[in-house]
Amino acid sequence: MSVNMNTDEAVVLASARGAFDQDWRKVANWGLICAFALIFVSLTDMPDKLDKRVIVEPLLSMGYLSLIWIPIALGNLVTREVVLEGMTQHKKGVRELVAGLSVGAIGGAGLALLIWLLDTRDLSDPLVNWNDALLEVLSFGEGVGYGAIFWILASAGLGLAGGALHVLPTTANRLLFAISLTIVLAASLESALDDISEGFRLEWLFEALFEKKGGLSVQGAIILAVFAIAWVLVLGGQAKRGRAAVTARRELSPTKVNTVGLAIIAVAAVVLPMFLGRLTNDLFTNVGLFLLLALGLNIVVGLAGILDLGYVAFFAVGGYTAAIMTSPTSPGLSPELPWWVAIFVVVFMAIVAGLFIGAPVIRMRGDYLAIVTLGFGEIIRLTVRSDWASGFTGGAQGILSIPGADIVGVATVKGTDPQQVLYLVIGFVAIAIYVSWRLENSRIGRAWMAVREDESVAEAMGINTVNSKLQAFVVGAILASFSGAIFAAKVGSVFESSFKILVSIVILVIVIVGGMGRIAGVAAGALVLVGILGGPNQPGLLAEFSEFKLLIYGALLIWMMLKRPEGLIPNVRRSRELHQEEFLQDAWLKAQANDDDDEAASGEVAPA
C-alpha cells in the first residue's frame, strides 16, 4: 500500500517519539478523510454490488476490499514523511501505531454513524443507494449495534496495521505488498486464468487455486502467498538489479531498442493467441483496438501536443467507411468491396476527414483547440445519425451484416472467431507501433516535438507549424480509422452510439495513465484500463465493476496527476522533468550547506 522511504545514511536518526507526541490536528484531519472515504465508497454501493465477486472464498470479497483498504492506506499515510536531505528523521515506533489506530477509529466511527443513519433515516431520495441491502452488507445482518462496533474495531485495527507498516522492516513490507498484490491480482484475473489454463492444459492448477463457484480457496490463497514470498526473497533482488540496468542503459541511449524484449513480445504475440480461449482472445482484441486508437492519439497529443478531445471522430470514420464499403445491406451506396480493398478507401477517407477537421482546428492553440475538437467529435457522430446522411449510414439503425475481414490470398477473418480477429488486430498494432517509433525518431517527429514545446520558436526555426500539425492529425486519423475498420468487421455492425464522446475520453485517459509520448506506456495503459476495467462499451475482466468504471477511471486519473504525472511506464526524460522540483530542492539544500562552509572558510562574499 505504501512505499517506505529508504533511510539514507545522510539522514540523522533521532530517537523514537512518544505515543502521545502527535500532531493531533493532522491525525484528526486524516481520520475525517478516512471517515468520508468510507462513507463515500459505501454510498456508491460498491460493498453491496461487488460482494458477489469473491477474492478468497469465505473470507473476503471485492465489496469488503473496497472498504478495508481505506483505513490501511490512510493509517499509513498519516505518519508518512517525505525525507529530504538535511532533515532529521525520527525513529518509527509506537507513535506511528497510535496515529494509525486513531485515524482508523475515527474512520470506523464515521462508518458506524452511517450504519445508524441507514437504520433510522431514509435518505434514499437523493442517495439512490441508501437502502436495506447496504445496511445488511455493512452490518453483516447482525443488527446495527453489531455492525457499528465491528467497524469501529475493525477500522481501528486496520489503521493500526497501516501504521505498523512504518515500523516493520523493509523486507516485511515488501513481502506483505507482494502477497496482497498477488492475491488481489489473481482474483481479478480469475476468468482470464480459467480461460488460459484450459489452453495450456493446466486446469488442475486452476482447480487447486480457485473454488468452483468463484474466488480463491483458502488453500489457493496460501499457495499464492508462499509463491509471492519465494518470488520476493529469491528473485526480488535480481529483478531490481535488472531494472536498474535497463534504466541506466536507457538513459545513455534513449532511442535504443531492447531487441531481446522485442523478440519475446513478437513471439508471444504470434504463439499466445493459439493457447487462449474465446474470452481472453476477445479481451485482447478489445485491448488491441484501443491500443491502436491510443497509439494514434499519442502521436497527436503526446508528440505534437495537440489536445484532441474529439478523436473518436476518426474511429467513426473508419468504422462507417468499412461498413458502407463491405456490407451488402448498407443503404444508399453498397459496393460490397472485399475488406482489404475497403481498407484503402478507409485510409483515404481518414485523410480527408483529418484534413477537413484539422485545417480549421489547427490554427488555434491550447484550450480553444481542445474545445473545438470536442465539438467536431460530436458533429461527426450527429451527422452520421442525421436524416441527411442516414441514406448512407442508416441513421440510428446503423449498418448491419458486415462480413468479416478477408485478407487477400491469406485468410478470411470472421468476426465470430475471436482468435482470427486478434491476429488481425495484432498485425495492425505492430504496424502502428513501427510507424510511431519511426516517426518519433524522424525529422517530422522532431518538428512535432518542437511545435509542442514552443510553437513560435519552432516557426522561427523555419518549421512549417501548420503543415506539421496537420501531418500529426492525419497520421493519428489513419491509425484510428484502422481501429474503426477492424471494429466494424469484428462486431459485424456499426451504430452511431458506439462512437460517443466517452470513447474519446477513455482513449485520452489510456494515453495519460500509461505515460504520454511513450509506446510501452500506452500499451500498459490499454492493458490495465481496457483489459481489466473494460472499455466504454466493452466488458473487462472485472465485469462487476462496469458500473463503477468511470468512477475508477476518474479517481485513477486524479491520483496519477497528483502522484505520478509521468504515467505508469514513464518516458525517462519526462519523469525527470516532472520531478525536477524535488531534485532541485535537494540540490539547493546541498548547495546552501556548501556555500555556508565556503563562506565560513574564506570569510569572503563572492561577487553576484
Place this chain on the structure above:
Amino acid sequence: MSEAGDSPTPLLEFRGINTHYGAVHILKDVDLAIYPGELVCLLGGNASGKSTTLKTLLGMVTPTTGEVVLDGEVVNDKPTSYRVERGVTMVPENRRLFKRLTVKENLELGAYLRNDDDVESDLERIYEMFPRVKERLNQKSGTLSGGEQQMVAVGRALMAKPRVLLMDEPSMGLAPALVQTNFELIQQIHEEGVAIFMVEQNANMALSIADRGWVLQSGRVVLDDSAEALLTNPELRASYLGDGNR
C-alpha cells in the same frame, strides 16, 4: 555613416514598413537597412515596436504596407522558412529553448532546414565554441542554468548557418556578470562575418560594440546614426542612457 554603408545592396531591408495589430498601428513608415557583416542595434523603450520589427523581418508578422527586402528580393509574402533558408535567423527573447528536448536536439532543430553535409562539422564547431554545451548534450535544456541556456540558444541559431542573426534582448534575464560575457560572444560571432541585428535595452553596452544604431519611439525611427554619435547624443543620453547605467 559607417564603412559598411558603402556596400551596394543591403542584406535585409525595410522600405516604408507599416505594421498593424488589428487596428493598432505599431510600426510607422520604418526604413532600415542591414548590410552584410555589420553589427547594428535597435534601441527603444517598452512598446516602441522593437519586437514587432524583428517579427516582421523574420516574416512572423506581415506588414500592412511597405516592403521587406532580402538580398534585393521583396519577401513580404514569403514564409518564415523561406527567410531562414536564406540566412535570417533569430535568437528569441529569453532564449526560449525547447525545454523538454535535449541540448543536442535543440541544436539539431536549429539546422532543421539544412540538408547539406556540414551539419555534423558545424555541431563540432559549436562544441568548440561552448565546451560547457558539449558536456550537457543529452541533458534536457530546461535544466541548464541561464548562462548555459544562452549558449545553447546562440548555438541553435548558429546551426542554421545565418548570414544575419536577429537577437531579441540577448542580455535580458542574465546575471550582470554574464551580460559582459554575452556581449563578448556577440562580438566574436560578428568577427566571424555574421551580420547582427540586436534589439537591446542595455543601450550603453549595445552601442559600445555596435557599428550603427536606430532609436525607435512609438513605432517611428527617431534617430539613425553611427554608434559613436548615438553614444554622445545628448537627447538619447537624457532619455535612455542616463548616468550610471551600467
